[in-house]
Amino acid sequence: MVLEEIAGLIGGAHVLSRDELAGRPRDFWTKEPTRARALVRPGNVAEVSRVLALCNARGQKVIPEGGRTNLVQGTQAAGDEILLSLERLNGIADPDARSATVMAEAGATIQRIQERAEVAGLRFGLDFGARGSASLGGALAMNAGGLQALRYGTARSQVAGLEAVLSDGTVVSHLTPFTKDNTGYDLKQFFIGSEGTLGVITRAVLHLHPLPAGADTALLAFDDFGAAAALLGALRAQLAGTLSSFEIMWGEFFDFNTGEQGVGTAPLARGHAYYVICEAEGFDPSFDRQRFETLIASAFERGGARDAVVAQSERERREIWNIRENFDAEIRLFGTLVDYDLSLPIDAMESFAEAVRRELQAKAPQNRGLHIMGHLGDGNLHLTTGVPDPEMKPLIDELVYGLIAAHGGAISAEHGIGITKKRFLRHSRSPEELALMRRLKTTLDPANILNPGKVIDVTGPVTLEGRVAQ
Template identity: 60%
Template sequence: MSAPRPLVDIVGAGHVLDGAALRERPQDFWNPVATRARAVVSPASVPELSAVLAWCNDNGCPVIPEGGRTNLNQGTAASPEAIILSTMRLDRIGTPDPQAMTVEAGAGAVIQTLQERCEAQGLRFGLDFGARGSAMLGGALSTNAGGFQALRYGVARDQVLGLEAVLADGTVLSHLTAYAKDNTGYDLKQLFIGSEGTLGVITRAVLRLHPGPVTRSTALLGFRDFEAVTRTLATMRRNLQGTLSSYEIMWEEFYEFNLAALSEGRRPMQDRFPFCVLCEAEGFAPESDDERFQNAVMQAIDSGDAGDAVIAQSLRQRDELWRIREDFDAEQRLFTVMIDFDISLRLRDMAAFVAEAERSLAREIPEFLGLHVLGHLGDGNLHVTTGLPTPERKDEVKALIYALIARYGGSISAEHGIGINKRDYLHHSRSAAEIATMRRLKMALDPRNILNPGKVLP
């Protein structure tokens, strides 16, 4: 199907990819199926994007906003009649302001490029996750991404001071404030952050920055019980004086599996532990930070909470430790039919939840291929992954785990959004009244339902 001529006139023929050309293009990084859409349109400016949306709204044409295409929940899946609206050309990054500690960036800015631009000015952009090299700012904000350093800097919405977004009819809402205190009525930016492009398309943001740390200390600790893990987290947050940036937990099954796949028989710690934690502190005092970190690790061992620990002595050792946490190639080969969950729970419930999930799977779906659990413990986020030899019982696994999450009062989506994959389970985390209110917001801002239809709301 060819692209509509008015859209070609708006952005130029070189920036429209029609339906026939999309047959060789995967839907996204995780889905190799061909993209089903009428066209991909890539505006270069906010006026162009506004004009594209206005035309689509007038003609009842669905619009699927698209960034770096690493969404994990089919948030950019398109129907054959839809227009995919790529923000890749809205990639301008302003000069970071070291006094105000802010930077303005477009929705198409790649997260890693944004990080590096800020680091060159001695500043830190506090959002970081595995897809940093391809994910774009607009997508990260639209899903309220979290990642490795949310413990210290917060999630995506915590990085935003001002925001610009375009509504379905092309109306531009531009409130690019560069200050934290702006008590002038409804905070409209929060409607668009986390709404996955269903209420409006984010185009620019003014982002909060932080002083760039000058030291970094990394350690891997082994624990024999979960309560010791949480006690050590609380102690480290206090004793490291606010410099603890990551506290990543790995249950034994995932840790040992990935270690065997990556280490060629080398073990950072000789003993096996039910829980391993990768922790990292970043500070500003080269003369004392390493000693403070080593003392905190030794306190965990001397108290009996940690059974063993290894402190990285070089950048290479640090990278090797992080690779155990971040490399999922072996897991993807094991779980050819993968079912993964991105959840939040109260810390006190995590160990009981994981144990009950494993028992329930063994009882109800005995052919499951294992349970890999890891996550960002400091902000209550776990990633739970399992697999099946064939896909027939995939929905049963989802129903079982999501019902369990609801019983523990958790969230079915901590940082990946809802998209299509989690849409029908939203009621496990949101009440009927909340979902009805979301529907009213959607109807008010997008009455023709052109913006990412079928996503988020069941």
């Protein structure tokens, strides 16, 4: 009945039934089909508005979806829910060079926005592995982070103006290109990072940046964590605004990924405790290279680095990044892979990693390896291990998230909460915060039709008074 009504609003060709979705995996990572009763594809903002108004009136639950590349079951649908795909809203306007902004629709992929910006001599500051599939709407809804957050900030920082549709179909549009805009509450902040639970993002005006003229990339080895962290501090200052990445790999991951079963070869000796990839992108290639090499040489001579190599070609640069970014061998090794996306104070990282290793050995000795790597410059570590049996995952979840709370960390840095991390949210947020989130959710979506069950439940032990009831 609802589906027929929606077909009347947007055309029957854009309402796909469950049967038609059989071959369509429910996310980027699995081959399982979606359980949703249907998928609807409005063609413009007005249609999104009409579909939501109808669903709200009918109590029909709606799961907004972009490129389905999120890692937290953020677009998982139950059998009575419908998927709302933004794929037909995929336009990108011509970039405005003077204001350094571009307007794009939610369904445009990150990569296409990057390419459009680059043609205009500009850089879109958001980049991550799933760029070819991930959509702008999804990236903003999840406040994606990625490889350039150190320089340009997370997805939130890229947004000048935003348009979103509320659960009742109200279009809240503020598509301005301004850096400064204190005209009342900054409503876009409410939608960014709310994982589709407070509104459906339809369009955005994005800040762009000057396009750098070249990249300098180095790989360094350390045996002392403090020396690696000190290099970050030094490069942050000395490379001014050109430092774009500062990544760390614990030795076990580096040695594995450059070893016999790995994906690449080591351009410097294996066996060290930590490896760092740093990259700067500037506008004056000859000076930039000279300064970069001087700083890396200084890290080697006086800064505690045990070894260092600077990429001399784009091929060498890609080989260095491949060690960090290629997880094919890891996936083969680990089988059932258990992975975490964590923020930590840099000072707590070393002891956190040691504690995880110790507790895994004590409580889950069957686990396979412990790979730690991540965006040291953002205080963001990714931790991966393998388990012989998927049923071990809850044990390891409790172990890792318990240690994260004890070390003052956050259970999600850039991947979000979705369903996967919902029950651990209490490790990072207080009962008062959870109650306030619930109050905002019930205010903006009183019928609980928008991506229900993601991030925060609207019923259960946290009361609206900001106290834990049990």
